[in-house]
Amino acid sequence: GIQVEQSPPDLILQEGANSTLRCNFSDSVNNLQWFHQNPWGQLINLFYIPSGTKQNGRLSATTVATERYSLLYISSSQTTDSGVYFCAASRGGGYQKVTFGTGTKLQVIP
Amino acid sequence: DAMVIQNPRYQVTQFGKPVTLSCSQTLNHNVMYWYQQKSSQAPKLLFHYYDKDFNNEADTPDNFQSRRPNTSFCFLDIRSPGLGDAAMYLCATSRGLGPGNEKLFFGSGTQLSVL
Numbered sequence: 001g002i003q004v005e006q007s008p009p010d011l012i013l014q015e016g017a018n019s020t021l022r023c024n025f026s027d028s029v030n031n032l033q034w035f036h037q038n039p040w041g042q043l044i045n046l047f048y049i050p051s052g053t054k055q056n057g058r059l060s061a062t063t064v065a066t067e068r069y070s071l072l073y074i075s076s077s078q079t080t081d082s083g084v085y086f087c088a089a090s091r092g093g094g095y096q097k098v099t100f101g102t103g104t105k106l107q108v109i110p
Numbered sequence: 111d112a113m114v115i116q117n118p119r120y121q122v123t124q125f126g127k128p129v130t131l132s133c134s135q136t137l138n139h140n141v142m143y144w145y146q147q148k149s150s151q152a153p154k155l156l157f158h159y160y161d162k163d164f165n166n167e168a169d170t171p172d173n174f175q176s177r178r179p180n181t182s183f184c185f186l187d188i189r190s191p192g193l194g195d196a197a198m199y200l201c202a203t204s205r206g207l208g209p210g211n212e213k214l215f216f217g218s219g220t221q222l223s224v225l
Contacts, residue, residue, distance in 0.1 A: 030208075030209045031209065031212045033212075033213065033214060035214075035216075041147075041198050041218065041219045041221070042216070042219065043153070043200065043202075043214075043216040043219075044216075045213060045215060045216070048213040050209070086152060088214070097155055098155070098212065098214065100152035100153050100154075101152065102151075102152055103152060
């Protein structure tokens with residue numbers, strides 16, 4: 001199956017700082033999603049972005065499918081951004097299981 | 111608001127005692143999934159339903175079964191829980207399968223403890 005790797009594994013930010021999280025995948029994808037898992041375990045879908053760029057408030061994401069990576073940008077970070085960020089991907093060609101990356105654990109300190 | 115609801119939030123069971131976790135959705139999505147997530151790990155897909163069609167992952171133990179009596183509800187049955195089954199169980203839905211339809215919406219999860 002497809003391999004999904006995320007970096008960095010851990011990140012500590014001062015409130016107000018910006019950051020970039022990276023997701024690399026081993027094959028062409030037709031499905032790339034970013035999630036935020038808050039400290040209570042809830043997974044929130046941030047972006048469905050198999051290609052191109054999207055923005056939602058302080059968050060934006062870019063997927064370069066031909067280069068097999070996706071980036072999640074967090075600007076002006078807040079303590080509520082803390083948690084684990086997962087990317088998840090699946091290949092094209094009929095149904096393919098979504099594979100989650102190992103996640104980036106983000107801690108934003110006041 | 112349309113959503114995915116899991117009950118209970120916390121479930122404690124005894125070793126070997128069957129337990130059922132429930133999930134309901136008001137999104138009217140065709141696909142419902144069950145994921146298992148252990149501490150500091152990524153969610154792991156156990157199985158999914160596309161409408162009434164059940165799809166089991168090859169490495170899902172026989173101890174785990176699922177039922178989907180209608181579009182809105184899906185249940186996870188663990189027939190004989192072992193200590194290794196203690197985990198967060200996440201239910202998710204998507205509109206369908208294939209490009210453009212696989213955006214996942216998750217419930218808040220059920221944290222299962224096995225004593």
